Amino acid sequence: MGNGDTRVRGIAARAGGWSARHRWAAVGIWVLFVVLAMGLGSAAGRVDVKDSEQLKGETSTAAHIIEDAGIEEPAGESVLVQAKDAGTKATDAGFRSAVAAVVEAVEGTGRVSDVTSPYETKTLSKDGRSALVQFDVRGDSDTAGEHIEPVLKAVEGVQKEHSELRIEEIGGASMMKTFDDAFGDDFKKAELSAVPVALGILLIAFGALVAALLPVALAVTAIMATMGLMGIVSHVMPMSDTANSVMLLVGLAVGVDYCLFYLRREREEREAGRDAQTALRIAAATSGRAIIVSGVTVCVAMAGMLFTGLAEFEAMGLASLMVVAVAMVGSVTVLPALLSLLGERVEKGRLPFLHRDKRRRKNQQAPARPGRGESRFWSAVLRVVLAKPGISLVVAAGALLAIAAPALGMKTEQLTLDKEFGDSLPIVATYNRVNEAFPGGTEPAEVIVKARDINSPEVKSALADFRSKAISSGATRGPVDIKVHDAQNVAFVYVPLVGGSDQEKAGRSLDLLRDEVRPATLGKVDGVEAPITGQVAGSRDFNDQLVGSVVPVFAFVVVFAFLLMLLSFRSLTVAITSIVLNLLSVGAAYGILVGVFQHGWGASLVGAEGVGAIITWLPLFLFVILFGLSMDYHVFVVSRIREARLRGLETKEAIRHGVVTTAGVVTSAAVIMVAVFAIFGTLSMQSMKQMGVGLAAAVLIDATIIRGVLLPAVMALLGERNWYFPKWLHRLPDLTHDEAPEEVSGPPQPPAVEGERVGV
Secondary structure (H helix, E strand, C coil): CCCCCCCCCCHHHHHHHHHHHCHHHHHHHHHHHHHHHHHHHHHHCCCECCHHHHCCCHHHHHHHHHHHHCCCCCEEEEEEEEECCCCCCCCCHHHHHHHHHHHHHHHHCCCEEEEECHHHHCCECCCCCEEEEEEEECCCHHHHHHHCHHHHHHHHHHHHHCCCEEEEEEEHHHHHHHHHHHHHHHHHHHHHHHHHHHHHHHHHHHCEHHHHHHHHHHHHHHHHHHHHHHHHHCCCCCECHHHHHHHHHHHHHHHHHHHHHHHHHHHHHHHCCCCHHHHHHHHHHCHHHHHHHHHHHHHHHHHHHHHCCCHHHHHHHHHHHHHHHHHHHHHHHHHHHHHHHHHHHHHCCECCCCCHHHHHHHHHCCCCCCCCCCCHHHHHHHHHHHHCHHHHHHHHHHHHHHHHHHHHHCCEECCCHHHHHCCCCHHHHHHHHHHHHCCCCCCCEEEEEECCCCCCHHHHHHHHHHHHHHHHCCCCCCCCEEEEEHHHCEEEEEECCCCCCCHHHHHHHHHHHHHHHHHHCHHHCCCCECCEECHHHHHHHHHHHHHHHHHHHHHHHHHHHHHHHHHHHCCHHHHHHHHHHHHHHHHHHHHHHHHHHHCCCCHHHHCCCCCCCEECCHHHHHHHHHHHHHHHHHHHHHHHHHHHHHCCCCHHHHHHHHHHHHHHHHHHHHHHHHHHHHHHHCCCCHHHHHHHHHHHHHHHHHHHHHHHHHHHHHHHHHHHHHHCCCHHHCCCCCCCCCCCCCCCCCCCCCCCCCCCCCCC
């Protein structure tokens, strides 16, 4: 393939060429885009996901009734008054005095309403040693945690006066404040520390400050632009704080990766003796193309979240998709312009003692050594793998299958408070004590009853029947509390579920309410809606919807990733092996998660003792994220292998060259991802810890065992069959442009296999 070939130049090469020729224009357009996106996003404001949009099913129906009625449900709080010794009872004078003191203290703050005495509401425990004082917090429930402190201090004051009793507060507002105080800064620190961690690793990888800053700067600007775009898009599809955090993680990972791929290739070509313009053109046509193929594949994977029907997942998927697209565009447009502007100055700010051999050759004007840019470690590994590909395949695949095996027994559930936070917070002990004394009292089921006339005799009778049958059926031990909103013709019925924090038992109680109690009572009244919501019901509806979306999400991601690989490499074999290897990588990540968090193997090392389950949303989330990120490495490595083959190398030598020349950049990219994800693995929340450990382990496995051993072993065994492309598929679009834009000395290009062609 000479310089005068007739191949069509791909979009990456054209974009890189234009940017290099119009350097200031490209940089100016990018800066303008980032500023405009942020400005418009700030002006538009972000619309967050509403409760009614979170889920489908009864939970959504209940939220819609509440929103349509304009009812602002306040944050509910409870104060547990409990005897420390078995001889003290709630009916004792001293106990009654303490309860009265609690009622007086919380009312005296002026921050609460509807304070009820346990002697009126019958919220006394079965053993007679505990009582609950209940009340609502004034103001918006979403911000209740910000003004609950005076109430907490008032309760603490009563506790000091009655040391013989245990007096503790718990509820939506107090838990919100506790978590914000304990973990709000934790998240911010984790997000903020991700950038300096990435920069530090890049400094080691490049040995120069300017070269290290470029990927971080481009990733950060891509994230900033996407934040603005999220504000605009949220008016069509609402966003959330969770989506923002996931976007930041994904944006930093792919943004740095893409720039790393591009920058490393440009430097490699310059070190090989090419002039700056030629080196940049080669980087644009090769790494630039790999970035586009990878970016589109990652976008497709993220789009899989849109098929869940879960608003939170849809927001995460769309936000991640946007940041990947922005980072991809920035990498193939503004990065070439910046490299063209900087020239040799990209090596400025060199660190002492790093890459001394490179500086020595530059000072002596010595030519680069043959094999320059190749990793010595991976060269040694590849010699073994390519000499014994069959044994390497069996050993590596067997090891990964063994790691993945525990995933077959994966148990998923919504983590309760005690499992999510362990004993790291005092409020967790309060939560457990309340649930023991009043099963389900901290998280009751809520029946939202809407009628044409909520005060009609038949509706009142049905509500009374529901209350009595709920207790007689065994779904609850009571008390069942009813709040009627006359003006809106809506009633809220609070039912503490038998089972409490035991999700399985509480789920059975919920089934009794939904399937037996409700049809026999409220279901007999015409025009009455009575969806049942609450924490247990929300978990049930979430699980049902998530399970229902697994097949379409998996199918969409796998099928479209397969098609993209098929079109990008025009090889049926490459497309199939890429999917199989990625699935193996995801399976190994699942196995590690189950081993650590469910079975407790090495759990003490990450602070995950006693969890016993994987949080429900994580497997699907990990599949989508990991499948997308794994494609980064796969596309980059296979593109280099294909490029070497098209330049004339035999398949086995092309494999060796492709893997060892990309090993450095893949290792650097993987170390950055692992480090960033590991930061989230250090957080106290088990859900975040599981996400961080799962992502870090999968990326590490993917960049080492998969790309360094399994991929070359499989390709070596397949030989020329790697490039098999049936004639009946020739009508498909050809996306194999610009894989080797420069003539490289070596053997002539081998003939295409099975009618394969390069370019159009």
